[in-house]
Amino acid sequence: MNLTEMIIGNIKKSQEKYFISGPCSFGSYEELRDIVIELKKLGISYIRAGVFKPRSSPYSFQGLGEQGIKIIQKLKNEFDIKFVTEFTSIEQVKKYSKYIDIIQIGSRNMYNYELLKSVGRTTNKIILKRGMSATVEEWLLSAEYIAKEGNKNIILCERGIRSFDKETRNVLDLQSIPVIKSMCNLPIIVDPSHASGRRDIVEIMSKASIVCGADGLLIESHTNSDISKSDACQTISIKTLVNIKNFYDQKIG
Numbered sequence: 424m425n426l427t428e429m430i431i432g433n434i435k436k437s438q439e440k441y442f443i444s445g446p447c448s449f450g451s452y453e454e455l456r457d458i459v460i461e462l463k464k465l466g467i468s469y470i471r472a473g474v475f476k477p478r479s480s481p482y483s484f485q486g487l488g489e490q491g492i493k494i495i496q497k498l499k500n501e502f503d504i505k506f507v508t509e510f511t512s513i514e515q516v517k518k519y520s521k522y523i524d525i526i527q528i529g530s531r532n533m534y535n536y537e538l539l540k541s542v543g544r545t546t547n548k549i550i551l552k553r554g555m556s557a558t559v560e561e562w563l564l565s566a567e568y569i570a571k572e573g574n575k576n577i578i579l580c581e582r583g584i585r586s587f588d589k590e591t592r593n594v595l596d597l598q599s600i601p602v603i604k605s606m607c608n609l610p611i612i613v614d615p616s617h618a619s620g621r622r623d624i625v626e627i628m629s630k631a632s633i634v635c636g637a638d639g640l641l642i643e644s645h646t647n648s649d650i651s652k653s654d655a656c657q658t659i660s661i662k663t664l665v666n667i668k669n670f671y672d673q674k675i676g
């Protein structure tokens with residue numbers, strides 16, 4: 424089927440931009456609260472905070488699960504903020520969608536069509552990450568699975584694709600931004616954290632993403648990056664985040 428015949432090919436352009444940041448995951452209420460306070464000071468209203476973590480090793484920290492959702496709820500009552508978190512099962516979508524603002528579908532689940540259909544039946548905004556070896560076409564077809572169930576609030580997220588070089592975790596495909604924009608009006612944001620896997624290049628790649636036309640960023644940050652429960656090596660400090668936020672505000676914020 425041609426894109427113009429699909430639902431996502433007929434979605435109208437939105438002017439909304441997204442600056443989303445926060446920890447990959449967190450281990451306590453106090454830890455996340457400290458981060459929320461610092462990010463709020465920067466005018467960031469979307470906080471990412473993983474509670475159901477799809478880790479490569481079953482022995483790595485898997486997130487706080489339901490306890491994490493309760494912490495998010497508590498912080499939402501305390502502060503005027505919105506939360507982004509990943510769901511990895513249909514059960515989580517059914518049970519917890521009402522407690523968060525944006526549902527993230529991770530790279531590993533871009534091909535999980537039943538999960539895509541279930542978030543398509545919610546009214547949340549959905550961040551759909553690119554599968555780590557997905558073509559742009561496959562990625563857009565996954566977005567169509569969500570839209571076909573009724574939910575058109577889809578935000579695509581480029582998070583890098585796998586390649587042979589081990590200097591970085593993935594290769595950030597910045598070309599996908601103008602390519603997607605030439606095909607449809609879905610917003611596209613960039614996650615330079617999972618693309619690079621290293622905090623020293625997150626700032627420059629964030630800026631490059633904005634220059635290439637991204638509608639926002641999804642960045643892992645922490646008040647004390649080194650104690651981050653997961654993905655510490657790619658998690659940036661609040662100081663670095665300030666530089667990125669200033670650039671974003673000047674260009675598109």
Ligand code: PEP
Nearest residue numbers: 447529530531552582617
């Ligand atoms: C994440 O955002 O923490 C994550 C697991 O990302 P990805 O699905 O892109 O690997």
Ligand code: MN
Nearest residue numbers: 447643653654
């Ligand atoms: Mn992570």
